[in-house]
Each structure stands twice: as C-alpha cells, then as structure tokens.
Amino acid sequence: MNGDPTDRSEGNAGKVPPLPPLRDVIARHGLSANRALGQNFLFDLNLTGRIARAAAPLDAGTVIEIGPGPGGLTRALLDHGAGAVIVIERDRRFLPVLAEISAAYPGRLQVIEGDALKVDAAKLGSAPRRIVANLPYNVATPLLLGWLDAGTAFTSLTLMFQKEVAERLLARPKTKDYGRLTIAAQWRADVKRLFDIPPRAFTPPPKVTSTVVQLIPRAEPLFAADATMLERVTAAAFGQRRKMLRQSLRQVSPQADEVLVATGIAPTARGEELSIEQFCALARAFKAEGPTGPRAGL
Template sequence: MAADGLPPLREVIAKYDLAARRALGQNFLLDLNLTGKIARAAGDLTTGTTIEIGPGPGGLTRALLSHGARELIAIERDTRCLGALAEIVTAYPGRLSVIEGDALAVDCTKLGTPPRRIVANLPYNIATPLIIKWLEQGPTFASLTVMVQKEVADRLVGRPRSKDYGRLSVLTQFLAKPRRLFDLPPRAFVPPPKVTSTVIEILPLPEPAFPARLSDLQRVTQAAFGQRRKMLRQSLRSLGADVEALVAQADVAPTARAEELSIAQFAALARALEKQRS
C-alpha cells in the first residue's frame, strides 16, 4: 500500500485492465516522485478548485490530493478508468469528484469555485486545442500547470526569429505568461512515448499583453503563419484587406516575414485590420 492507503498504481492498472490507448493519447505517469513534483509545481491547492484532465489510473490525482487539493475535479472520457478513480473518491471523501466526458466539450469555467486552476498530464492529441480554448476564456483560471510534448512547450514559449515561434506562440503570449518548468524523459511513462515531455506553467494575464481584438489577431496570425516563408505583402492577401495600407498603419515592413514580427507588431496589425473594416 502507498502512503495514502491505496494500492500501487501498477496493481491498479492490472486490476482494471488499463492498458494505455494511443487513440486517447494516453501515457501513464507512475513515478510517485514525479507526480509529486508536478503537484508541488502547481503551488497552493488549499483554496478554490483544481481541475485535472485525463487522470487515467489516478497517479497525479493522488499526488494532488496528498499535496492538499481542497476540491479536485477530474475529467475522464475513458470509462475503464472510472473504477480506479472511484477508489480514490472513497479514500478522500468530499474532496474529489469525477466527470465522465470529453474535456474539449466541458466548460471548465463553470466547475467548482474560484480560484480555478488546471493541473494535468494532458493527452497529447488534444493538448494544443485545450490550452487555446482555456486561454480564449480570459483570466478565468489562476494558472495552468500542464504536461505536454516538448515540441509543444517549445512553441508555447517561442521567441521571434526562432524555428519554434509561430501562431501558438503569439496567441499564448498575447493572453498569458508561459514558463517552462522541467522535462520528463520517455522512460518515466507507461508505455514510453517517442518524445520528451515538458511541464509548463501558463499564467493567464488579467488583460491581453497589447490592445487588440483576439478575433482579429487570430485572423492576422492565421494568414501570416499560414504562408510563413512569404513576405507579409503576399501572406496577408488572404485577409481580403488593403495590405499596403494595413502594414503602413501598423508600421510594419511589407517585406517582413511572420517569424520576424513581435507580438506587439501582430497586435498593431490586428488593430489596423479592425480599423480598416470599420
């Protein structure tokens, strides 16, 4: 038995026949030292609500509760895992509730009481859309402490003129402050993935980093990075706007490429697009 009185995770996996499914993006983290490290990285969990996505057999779930999570809500779409999670519910009465469903379809802004925070080993196949969805909901969450593929983390914190800098970098840093915390090697998981994983902290900003409408920024970045090797005077044509006037108003060189622009410059283009439309 572990310190929480629950059986070891390998026994839980065997008991409920929880072989990880690639279609669900599952890679289970069984090392209690690492799940504890993630829980500690999430900070004080004794107030508000902690939300976990894809708990699987409950390794991180147990660490979060052991770390003092006052109210933990876990969202799991794999019905095979519900029995294992029910055992944790019993071991921590009144502190854990489980929602069976797809995290992409669940409105996490309505769960529990604030401050709300996300702490999760995100399924690889839905990590990016989940992060964008949460950030688009404004400063609803106090923090996101999530594990993603290292290449996704690289893009989240990407800087201009780097190979990792792209649309995800701009949208994330327009709405939040991302910070890489630590990497986890493939051997830490069952089964081992083919890539390194990274735990990253994302702190949503009270207001966007620069004045601009998010919808306009999304359109501009989609156009610019959709043809990232082309100059802006070419790539921005898909906006259906007067590109020459657009870049002039934003004070951006028409010969620049998307990867060369700062987030402030993308915001300036978004404002110019809005003004041109009005």
C-alpha cells in the same frame, strides 16, 4: 496523456495508506493505455509530486485535472493538500479506479465522465480554479486555447505537453518555433517552462520528451487587439512562413501594403520577424479597415 517509470516511485506509497500501488491497481483491473486516446501512464510519485508542488497552493478553490487515467497525478494533488479536485475522464475503464480514490479522500474528489473538449471547465467548482494535467497529446492544443479564451477564470494552468508544443508556446521572434500558437498563448498569459520528463518515465514510453509548462492568465491581454482579428492576421502571416507579409496578408485585406506601411512594418518582412506588439498593431489596423479573412485551426 497520463504517465509512469520505475518501481522506485512506490517507496513513497506511505503517503496514501488507504490505496494500493498504482501498478497493482492497473493489474487488478486489467487496464492498459489506449494510444488512440493519447494515454501514457505516469506512476512515479516523485514526478507527480513535483507537478503538484509546482501548481501550489492547492488548498483553496478547485483543482481541475483532465484525463486522470488510473489517477497517479490525482493522488499527488490530493496528497499535496488539494481540498477539492474535479477530474474529467472520457475512458470508462478508469471510473472504478477513480471511485476508489474518491472513497479514500471523502468529499475531496469529484469525477466527471465526459469529453474535456465539451466541458466548460471555467464553470466547474469554485474559484480560484487551477488546471493541472498531463494532457493527451492529440487534444492538448485545442484544450489550451479554449482555457485561454476564458481569461482569468483560471488562476493558473500547469500542463504537460510534448516538448515540441512547449517550445512553440515559449518561442521568441526570429526562431523556427515562433508562430500562431506562440502569439495566442503569450498574448493572453505569462508562460514559463518548469521541467522536462523523458520518454522512459512513461508506460508505454512515447517517442518524444514531455515538458511541464505553467501559464498564468493575464488580467488583460499583453497589448490591445481584437482576438478574432489577431487570429486572422497570424493565420495569414504564418500560413506560408516564407512569404513576405505584403503577399500573405492580402488574404486579410487587399490594402495589406498600405496597412503595413501605416503601422511602421516593412511589407517585405515575414511573420516570424514581428513581435507580438507588432501583430497586435496590425490587428487593430486591419480591424479599423473592416477586412475579413479566413479562420483556420492552429
């Protein structure tokens, strides 16, 4: 996603004297948001600046941005000291706008035309790598999971999600938002809520509030576990949330009852009641049993 509120943002436009206000750029190029690509533009320099500051320090290594659109956040990253920014944009309409920004900041901005889901961001630029992005809602989760799989290839991930997704990333056991995405994220990274951004801040305004979240990848996962097995266990446990684990985990192993008892977990418990540590213990136990099970998307 990309984003925008009122013209008050352009009171700070003196920070980028070579470039005209974003609204003027949009009008000149005849650009509009493509809902199919999850685009919403954020022009408010107060908000884009706040995101850039949250991701600091930006002067060393590489900052990677996904879906920059007209470049509101891109400008903020450069204005706040990013020495090397790489942006990945699949919508060709924005390439001329991004080229203008690149010319205004010689040698500091590289534009890659392509689908971020097909680009290995862990190999872009030099370390330390930071991803800072107002993510398209429709690809936010698969992008995040791919980056988390890369481990410490990234120093930090400062990302905007729709609030519903952010709540799942930040959830605790025994809450409605706690689930597979929670465990996948918190197992690999420290997750922190930064701030919310209301729908009116964007053009066009989405129907939901957005939340900026920062994830700091862990040097090692929170608890020992095989990643594939942990994914299988959580997929089964949360596939039908109201089922007892003795039933839901049978798709992982017919010995589910025995494994649960051996790990000190009540077979009558449900997935939302277990801590990440307990899920990791189950993953280790099932791995030792040699079970197989389905792998589904989050």
